[in-house]
Amino acid sequence: MNSKEAVIRTEGVTKIYDSGEVQVEALKGINLAINTGEMVAIMGASGSGKSTMLNIFGCLDYPSSGDYFLDGIHVNDLDRDQLADIRNRKIGFVFQGFNLLARTTAFENVELPLLYTRNVPNQDIGLLTSQALERVGLTDRAHHYPNQLSGGQQQRVAIARALVNQPAIILADEPTGNLDTRTSIEIMATFQELNCQGITIILVTHEHDLADYCRRVIEFRDGLIIRDQALSQPHDAAKDLETGQWKTFAGQGVPS
Amino acid sequence: MKWKNLIKVAFKSIVKNKLRTLLTMLGIIIGVGAVIVMVAIGKGAEQRIQNQISSMGTNLIMVFPGSSQQRGVHMGSDQGVRLTLDDVEWLKKNSTLLEAISPVVRSGVQVIGGSGNWNSSVYGVSEGYLAIRDWKLSSGDFFTANDIRAQSKICVIGQTLVKNLFANEDPVGQQLRLRNVPFRVIGVLKERGQSAFGQDQDDVIIAPYSTVYYRLSGQPHIHQILARAASLNQMEQAQAEITSIMRESHKLAEGEDADFTVRNQTDIASTAQETTRVLTILLASIASISLLVGGIGIMNIMLVSVTERTHEIGIRMAVGARSRDILVQFLIEAIVLSLSGGLIGVMIGFGATYIVHLATDWNTVIALENVLLSFGFAGAVGVFFGYYPARKAAALNPIEALRYE
Numbered sequence: 001m002n003s004k005e006a007v008i009r010t011e012g013v014t015k016i017y018d019s020g021e022v023q024v025e026a027l028k029g030i031n032l033a034i035n036t037g038e039m040v041a042i043m044g045a046s047g048s049g050k051s052t053m054l055n056i057f058g059c060l061d062y063p064s065s066g067d068y069f070l071d072g073i074h075v076n077d078l079d080r081d082q083l084a085d086i087r088n089r090k091i092g093f094v095f096q097g098f099n100l101l102a103r104t105t106a107f108e109n110v111e112l113p114l115l116y117t118r119n120v121p122n123q124d125i126g127l128l129t130s131q132a133l134e135r136v137g138l139t140d141r142a143h144h145y146p147n148q149l150s151g152g153q154q155q156r157v158a159i160a161r162a163l164v165n166q167p168a169i170i171l172a173d174e175p176t177g178n179l180d181t182r183t184s185i186e187i188m189a190t191f192q193e194l195n196c197q198g199i200t201i202i203l204v205t206h207e208h209d210l211a212d213y214c215r216r217v218i219e220f221r222d223g224l225i226i227r228d229q230a231l232s233q234p235h236d237a238a239k240d241l242e243t244g245q246w247k248t249f250a251g252q253g254v255p256s
Numbered sequence: 257m258k259w260k261n262l263i264k265v266a267f268k269s270i271v272k273n274k275l276r277t278l279l280t281m282l283g284i285i286i287g288v289g290a291v292i293v294m295v296a297i298g299k300g301a302e303q304r305i306q307n308q309i310s311s312m313g314t315n316l317i318m319v320f321p322g323s324s325q326q327r328g329v330h331m332g333s334d335q336g337v338r339l340t341l342d343d344v345e346w347l348k349k350n351s352t353l354l355e356a357i358s359p360v361v362r363s364g365v366q367v368i369g370g371s372g373n374w375n376s377s378v379y380g381v382s383e384g385y386l387a388i389r390d391w392k393l394s395s396g397d398f399f400t401a402n403d404i405r406a407q408s409k410i411c412v413i414g415q416t417l418v419k420n421l422f423a424n425e426d427p428v429g430q431q432l433r434l435r436n437v438p439f440r441v442i443g444v445l446k447e448r449g450q451s452a453f454g455q456d457q458d459d460v461i462i463a464p465y466s467t468v469y470y471r472l473s474g475q476p477h478i479h480q481i482l483a484r485a486a487s488l489n490q491m492e493q494a495q496a497e498i499t500s501i502m503r504e505s506h507k508l509a510e511g512e513d514a515d516f517t518v519r520n521q522t523d524i525a526s527t528a529q530e531t532t533r534v535l536t537i538l539l540a541s542i543a544s545i546s547l548l549v550g551g552i553g554i555m556n557i558m559l560v561s562v563t564e565r566t567h568e569i570g571i572r573m574a575v576g577a578r579s580r581d582i583l584v585q586f587l588i589e590a591i592v593l594s595l596s597g598g599l600i601g602v603m604i605g606f607g608a609t610y611i612v613h614l615a616t617d618w619n620t621v622i623a624l625e626n627v628l629l630s631f632g633f634a635g636a637v638g639v640f641f642g643y644y645p646a647r648k649a650a651a652l653n654p655i656e657a658l659r660y661e
Binding site: 080 | 258260261265268272567568570571572573574575576577578579580581654655658
């Protein structure tokens with residue numbers, strides 16, 4: 001694998017949580033490379049280390065040892081403010097609970113990352129925000145408040161917010177966990193569409209059915225990668241919605 | 257984050273929670289309002305006293321008999337050595353910086369005339385007295401140097417006597433009997449009201465000093481010498497000159513304590529002003545305490561707000577807010593809170609001052625610098641009490657903040 005193309009590269013990354021008496025080794029030496037344009041599902045039971053991995057990917061946390069490169073930047077060397085800037089410019093987050101600011105319109109939620117970006121002229125902020133909302137098909141909901149939107153629409157606002165700064169990767173932490181099956185597949189369709197446009201997407205899920213929409217599945221257990229598999233033929237979410245295919249596995253959508 | 261956006265965000269969060277915002281600001285509103293009202297009352301009193309003292313006459317220098325202090329022991333003014341008309345003559349002859357000099361011979365008298373009788377004081381003075389005290393006549397004339405030489409039995413009376421003796425007639429030209437000596441009223445003084453020390457300044461009769469000295473007082477001394485310095489800038493030199501002439505007149509050896517006291521308006525004014533200034537400071541500091549309490553209220557609410565909005569802070573950090581952005585956001589919120597409170601407090605202070613003025617008829621003065629000061633102090637309270645909660649917010653760990661529900 002050509003490391004120059006890798007947007008994410010880890011070399012022997014470990015993470016140890018030290019609460020005084022007990023030391024928990026959440027990650028036990030992860031070597032991983034994810035290239036630009038991939039759509040990766042990260043799976044694993046709770047406690048497997050996948051959330052820890054996502055925090056490190058997302059520059060919310062430092063590894064205890066090992067090296068982490070994001071888009072060629074050695075993240076270990078950065079201070080708190082530099083991490084904030086990296087999160088701002090390189091990473092878009094999508095969370096299970098949407099994490100939108102309440103009593104703040106969709107437009108203002110999407111605009112938020114741009115407000116923390118240095119050197120974005122004010123007139124561009126409006127334009128970029130509108131474009132991001134258009135990409136998730138919510139132009140007509142721009143001035144609605146989160147509590148006036150459905151769960152799927154709220155999550156699409158969150159995706160627009162993740163997109164607005166043209167990040168190198170989108171990190172989605174169980175983005176469909178709070179949504180019904182049909183809406184989940186709609187969200188997956190949105191991700192697939194964005195991935196087709198060249199955006200790298202890393203998705204944490206524990207539903208195999210959703211992982212099937214990704215092109216690569218990485219499974220964690222006890223702080224180690226136990227499976228790293230490319231899917232030759234991922235499902236097409238848009239087609240499934242059209243054909244109603246999703247109904248057939250809606251009943252068996254049991255978390256593994 | 258840009259300042260414009262930061263201020264927008266701060267305003268939005270303040271507007272979102274109207275009742276809480278109002279309650280938080282209340283402390284600052286009351287504090288600023290109280291400071292403004294209290295200082296306005298104090299300043300008003302100060303100004304009133306100042307006006308009254310300056311209405312006693314400008315450039316006025318007073319010479320009293322007796323030293324205010326002799327070897328550490330205070331002496332009464334009328335004890336010991338007296339002032340005499342010779343002292344006045346010496347001053348007239350030798351002084352260069354004085355425009356007018358007048359002896360004052362005071363005597364309490366029963367006045368009979370017009371429609372009844374009245375107990376008052378007669379002041380024997382020279383023709384320059386009106387100029388020295390900066391007093392004006394409302395009708396008639398004042399006596400001249402000729403009247404003094406002739407010991408004319410004429411006088412000028414104040415409004416209290418007019419009211420009590422000549423309620424329905426023009427007093428000018430009428431007769432008054434002072435200790436059975438008939439005097440002709442030649443003029444009436446303008447109303448002057450109470451002095452700063454509560455004395456009725458209209459209850460006076462003014463007559464040539466020679467007449468009072470030789471015909472009424474019966475004492476071989478005078479009570480006071482008043483002089484008017486030629487220029488306000490030379491008050492100190494004039495005072496020094498009087499002191500040296502008087503020492504000469506009283507034949508005091510060098511180093512010997514003076515047996516008289518020379519004072520000017522500013523001495524009296526500064527004593528009175530010092531008193532009211534202390535009063536103002538006292539009032540202002542009591543009011544400031546409520547400002548401080550208001551500040552603690554802001555800190556309290558900001559701390560609650562930081563806890564309540566931990567999740568929001570997590571979201572902001574996840575999308576790229578630096579610690580400083582969060583710090584500044586919360587600090588601006590605290591400052592906007594306290595400054596808005598300050599602004600409302602200023603308005604309420606103005607209103608309350610006006611109401612106090614209407615209700616009590618006290619003189620009140622709202623000085624711009626005091627308004628700005630209390631407004632600025634409110635802002636400073638915001639910064640001071642907002643900083644700790646803001647730092648707490650900025651120091652949050654983004655992962656934990658995001659997880660916080």
